[in-house]
Amino acid sequence: MEQLASYHRRRQALYGWMLVSPALILLTLFAFSPTIATLWASLHSRGTIRHPSAFSGWDNYANLIADPSFATVVGNNLLYAGVTIPASITIALAMALWANAKIPLRGFVRGAFFTPTMLPMIAAANIWLFFYTPGLGVIDAITGLFGLPPVNWLGQPQTALWAVIVVTVWKEAGFFMIFYLAALQTIPPDLREAAAVEGAGRITYTRRILLPLLMPTTAFIFINALINSVKLIDHLFILTKGGPNNASKLVLYWVWEMAFAYFDAPRAAAMTVMVLLVLGLIAVFQFRVLDRRIHYR
């Protein structure tokens, strides 16, 4: 009897392992092992023929933080995130509210807003490269009409990062709008009518009913925008390559540079680990704090 029960337990356990194994194998292969390999690499020195790679502790991290580029790049990325996230969310919400209203050519408006999302980032960057071209580009053509001198938006440190930010917002807002649009369509129209009968105007309705009901979507979009602010660097390759003088360099681009331009893998690994750490902390914050304050239906 005892034997039979233990046999059944083992069978159940085996069955469980069989069920999780595909996911476990794939995640181990493509997520866990690279993460551990990165952490491992970040704790070792860069190997050369004369000096093979050796354990170096926190040296890579200390070197990174001491590098003046570190502060510039991290500062750039914070500004980049701090502007692109709220700007793209706000614009997405405004566009969704507009595209959800009863307006003529609603389908066309929605399509127009969504077009940037369908373009690959590289293509979008090429379009904007043309917009920004000093003297010839669309922007200078327009400002020229008002008699303003041409500006090299991508070529000067004061404007390069902002020019990159504009492209990102332009690219992301349409994508986020789709989520807001979907969420808006799940809100029953009689809530607006009930609010109207109770004396709430458009602004009160938006502030007290609509925005709280859109909070789950906002949280989702916020996380996506946050991830994108770290991971979306394709356009840097086309627009500025991080320059001039690191003015538009973002963390991931810097990591790429260290790894594949300067072939300093341990340094790149150390930077990657720090990025992972920060993103992990934000994820914990999201699950622990934000989720509790949001009304999910």
Place this chain on the structure above:
Amino acid sequence: MSKPPFIRLDGVSKSWGGNRGVECVDLAIDEGEFVVLLGPSGCGKSTTLRMIAGLETPDTGRVVIAGRDITAEPPAARGLSMVFQSYALFPHLTVADNITFGLSVRRVPRRERQDALAKAVSLTGLAGLEGRKPAALSGGQRQRVALARAIVAGHPICLMDEPLSNLDAKLRHAVRQDIRALQRELGMTVVYVTHDQTEAMGMADRIVLMNGGRVEQADTPDALYLHPDTAFAATFLGSPPMVLMPAASVPERLLPQGAPRALSGLDIGIRPEAISLAEPAPHRHRATVRDAEFLGAETLVYLTTGTGEAIARLPGRLTIRAGEPVGIDWAPGAATLFERATGKRLAPPAREYRHAEAGASHGGSAPPRPRDATGHPPHFQTEILP
């Protein structure tokens, strides 16, 4: 009526290009009245209500509340509240916040808000649920939150758009009485939309029966039931509905007094409960039993006549076989004549006729009235069930 009506609609129309809409509705509702807008779906009753609420703007006509033309005013300026079919509760707010939403929007001081909330909560029996979110409430509780939100501000008018249709049948009956009691206690003027005739009959001071965007008849429930102006009113109210058959097919004795000689183009309408069954005879209308349904307190007998179908509603339990030939009978005063083409009731009105009939003598030669008839064959006798 010396006092002007509290709510008045003057020739109000609304259309959306298609056939759904409201055509030239005139309506006068007194203060404190419970008026039910009744009709089949698509008859314009909800649109009419929404125009009173201000959620829809009429194409033509005026809406007047308490002597003030409010046709162009927003809903909030009309001094009314509304209960929606879906209840339209704000899912992210607690019961208390839902109820006091309107008060806080209008910046009523906190103390007053708390008092109003306490009163509304106790009137609707929601005490103890103030902190819950709508998702954690049952259907009946949600309905009561919607009701509490409608009464909390003390508006004199409450509009209700099928508020009971999402409740189960048992609860619906109880809530019906609760709403009526609440309306009496607070002296509210209620305009209530429903497609359910039992709700309308049970709650209304006055029923406004609508069809195809027009008011078919507006009357007290009993007047509407006993003296329908049109064939539509006659067949919409009552379950089973009034039986209509060509007047020419009916023996002359069964026609109401004052019926014209030419009967073509006329229908005769009889309520199923006015019909009695007896042996077939020349002075009775011939029919065959198709089926019988025993419903406990009564039996519905489905009949096939020479011209169509008829239903008789008889008290108690009847043992009757399908295929049996019977004679159907009714008091001539119980029948109403309608013009088939227009659906309008034929003058003279049944109401006046009934008084005349009471005094009139039918003469000794007239066959016995079916209700007085004796010597029914045994299978027509009703059994009293234990």
